[in-house]
Amino acid sequence: MRNIRLIIEYDGTGFNGWQAQVKGRRSKTIQEEIEKAAKRLLGKKISLTGASRTDSGVHAKAQVANFKTDSSLPLNNIKNGLNSLLPRRISIVSAEEAALKFHSRFDSKGKLYKYSIVNRKSRSPLLERYTAYFSYDLNIPAMRKAGRYLIGKKDFKSFQTSDKKEKGSVRVVKKIKIILRHPIVEIYVQADGFLYNMARNIAGTLMEVGRGRFKPKTVKEILEKKHRPSAGHTAPAKGLCLEKVFY
16 A cells, blocks of 8 residues: 655636535535546545645645555656646646655644735736735735734634634744735745634735734734634635645
């Protein structure tokens, strides 16, 4: 038995996220597309585990996933074979052998997401699929100051989608970096783990700081309230990209 670790890049536009849906429900997910291609290539059904269960419309530069197989097909043939069968918006960047006990999700030590915003008075048709559009002028220094309140071990309940229940809402945010590449603003958030929609809720809140609706220190108060409606809007999925998974 072999454990194959994949690095996957994908454009999430038009897909119902990463995770396969409930049986019997019509869907089109990244996981299902790769599993379907693997079955054709290897002749047997596989179960693919992803490090991050990205939402509908979210992209990935380096999603990590693994599956077990008794196939003796060389790694390069697995990579090229899958790519020949997958839709063009999904690409296997690499395939390598992993220890049998390796689990892409449970062994992860953290993830890095990037949120991209077009910040100008007119929309950008060329960047429409991969960025959120925000016409209000953004105060980048204020956003950076606000982001510093989110660094460290905190209870991020205010940044968790209210209808999602998880065992705990405490996470460690290791880095928030905001870069201006006019007219694009990039928000990088690195944490040991993310609650449902946490990255998008952080991005939406920092955008509200940038436009002047919130003061930077308001972010500290939002954290303390542990109440989702206190924070900013959930930024659109298309602006979010999984950049890296750490092990």
